[in-house]
Amino acid sequence: MNVKTAIQKLKENGYKHTKQRERILSILAEQEQYFAAKDILKEIQADFPSVSYDTIYRNLYLMADVEILEATELDGEKHFRLGCGTHGHHHHFICTDCGKTKSIETCPMDELGEDLRGYQVENHKFEIYGKCPACS
Amino acid sequence: MNVKTAIQKLKENGYKHTKQRERILSILAEQEQYFAAKDILKEIQADFPSVSYDTIYRNLYLMADVEILEATELDGEKHFRLGCGTHGHHHHFICTDCGKTKSIETCPMDELGEDLRGYQVENHKFEIYGKCPACS
DNA sequence: TTTTAAATAATAATGATTACGATTTACACA
DNA sequence: TGTGTAAATCGTAATCATTATTATTTAAAA
Incomplete structure (x- = not known):
């Protein structure tokens, strides 16, 4: 899944397009890998120094809910990645x-x-x- | 695996037989299920009001190391259970x-x-x- | 029994996650 | 293009699991 599709999906579900959400998605789109909340916070703070964990977690869980993201637990921390989208269950x-x-x-x-x-x-x-x- | 075998295995590995360890094992032996550290702490404090989390965690990880216990992560918390012992990988x-x-x-x-x-x-x-x- | 390393207790520190009131913002609609 | 309003964010504090630290106690070998 790419950033554009993800934002589209957010809108379909009645959620707003914010620059923080777009930036979170662009970070997740960089690599096919799972990210911890703190990884995303660290990267996003270069552009938005004032984002808080609240914003990160709220959006990660929200986007996992509407199946934009996939979530898993690694080493005792929640991790998230962009959904593969192209194929189904895997x-x-x-x-x-x-x-x-x-x-x-x-x-x-x-x-x-x-x-x-x-x-x-x-x-x-x-x-x-x-x-x-x-x-x- | 039963408590006796587990204590035996502790000794084989050079660890002492303490009443706290025996009680932890007896709690784990009650059910074929995964227990969180706090579940074990709550139960053990009926007999040993002064046990601390330190003792619980130290022993759970120790016993997992010597393969008396199996460990997994459930809902963001480490959980432990007695190893099945009778059969191999599963x-x-x-x-x-x-x-x-x-x-x-x-x-x-x-x-x-x-x-x-x-x-x-x-x-x-x-x-x-x-x-x-x-x-x- | 005495000795001694191992184990435990009591408590504090850490780190991830969640909560919350105050402020700002996206965007629907005039 | 402005304006109102609910949604989203910010700043900060609280919570909860886990780990660390130091002093004290204990298992068990000699």
Whole structure:
């Protein structure tokens, strides 16, 4: 997903176009990777020295709600990335050095079969961690 | 794994048998589920009013190190459970109501094939969340 | 029993996240 | 193009999980 599409999606959901939101999105668009709130704060403060964590967190969660972003928990901190958009449900390999991600198309839920008869599945998490080709 | 085996394993690794450690283990042994540090603190303080978080965390991480416990991150908090012990590598279904878990024997890494050619895999996480039969 | 390193207790510090009242801003509409 | 208003942001403080520190206590080896 790109910044323009994301802003469009914000408008569709009744949210305003602010320069802070656009800047947050442009930071997320720089790399296919998960960002922590503090990473985004640090970068955005070059342009908007007065943004607070409130603004960062409020918008990250908002954009995750309307499926502009994907969220996950890494090392005890929430991380966010632009949704891949082009394809549907998928998972990620995450490089523990540079943070870049690679989409994994196979989903383990497809193979589960009878393992969970009687269980009502609501959600799942599958992530692979390691070194990408550039870092290994 | 049971409490006796766990204490045995602590000794094998050169760690002492303390009543706090035994009590922590007995709490973890009550249910096949992941516990947060504060859950364990709350229960243990009935017997040992003076235990501090330091003791809880130090021992949980220690016991995870020697593979007595399994650890995972749920809702932004570290959680721990007794290792299943009986079988090797596996994953869990986790009930979002009662917290009980069910082991899943299939591991998605087996099916990955060529998806990660050139990537150096170090770790992975696969968890399924939902309602167990009793809660659904 | 004595000794001593390991473990615990009590408390403070840190760091991520959330909360909140005051101020500013996007934008619908005149 | 102005104006009103709800939404968004700012500045700052509070909260909560986790980690650190130092003094005291304890398990267990000799």
